């Protein structure tokens with residue numbers, strides 16, 4: 001079967017796009033390799049999305065999933081391996097088979113950036129985490145560290161400070177770049193010790209579990225866990241063959257969210273843009289979808 005539109009990624013951007021496509025009568029299919037909601041599943045609190053004065057990330061993810069079910073939007077849990085362009089058709093190779101579509105929206109999102117230390121990958125899930133919401137309770141009344149200086153690092157430090165005994169907050173610059181409101185909340189936390197101009201230079205393990213972090217090659221801190229919030233990297237490695245990525249790996253799009261390949265669009269956190277927020281990702285998805293809907297209508 002040929003689809004009008006295949007959307008890669010069931011985060012807020014892909015789901016927003018799919019709602020408009022389905023309501024306009026398009027034959028649409030969503031593809032997702034993990035769970036619907038994307039990064040939302042790893043955020044403890046959302047208070048900047050209109051309609052929800054406060055909601056947890058996983059609860060908002062569930063709401064999004066319910067929208068898909070209510071509207072009977074088809075989806076498949078499948079990892080996309082390649083997109084090939086054949087004339088006007090896009091052929092999408094996945095782990096559960098191949099699909100054909102007139103249009104594609106890539107809404108593949110981003111993942112947490114790594115520090116790049118030798119044993120970091122191995123210690124993931126063994127003391128290193130990128131999800132305070134998922135793993136915070138494992139470290140109740142323990143001493144832990146958080147690394148990063150943006151909104152995520154501060155927001156998650158504030159959340160974790162209510163669970164753990166003590167937090168070492170480590171940032172490689174002389175000032176944080178998080179919002180003022182978060183900086184104010186952080187100041188009130190008595191169990192957070194801040195290390196500025198500090199780089200984690202090694203991770204010391206004991207029996208395959210993180211035991212200590214070393215700062216600036218000299219100071220050793222004994223910790224039960226390290227939560228890393230040092231930004232993101234786009235999930236775009238499968239699209240390298242399309243030659244639509246910039247040098248940081250983000251997809252370049254025009255004002256209609258179309259890449260330089262006609263019929264292939266990209267939205268949300270996987271594209272190069274100014275503001276990475278839930279609401280801007282939803283907006284991107286809706287705008288791309290409407291552009292595609294209008295093109296299909298004009299042809300008929």
Ligand code: NAP
Pocket residue numbers: 048113114115147148149150151152153155171172173177229230231232275276277
């Ligand atoms: P971010 O804003 O990119 O901040 C990443 C932080 O990690 C920066 O302080 C960065 O330092 C530091 N860093 C980068 N690479 C590093 C390395 N190798 N070692 C040590 N530190 C490193 O990422 P984010 O905080 O996850 O936020 C991402 C986006 O989501 C932002 O647009 C943010 O506003 C948004 N967000 C919003 C909210 C909210 O609205 N409440 C909450 C969370 C996130 P440099 O300054 O040197 O780059």
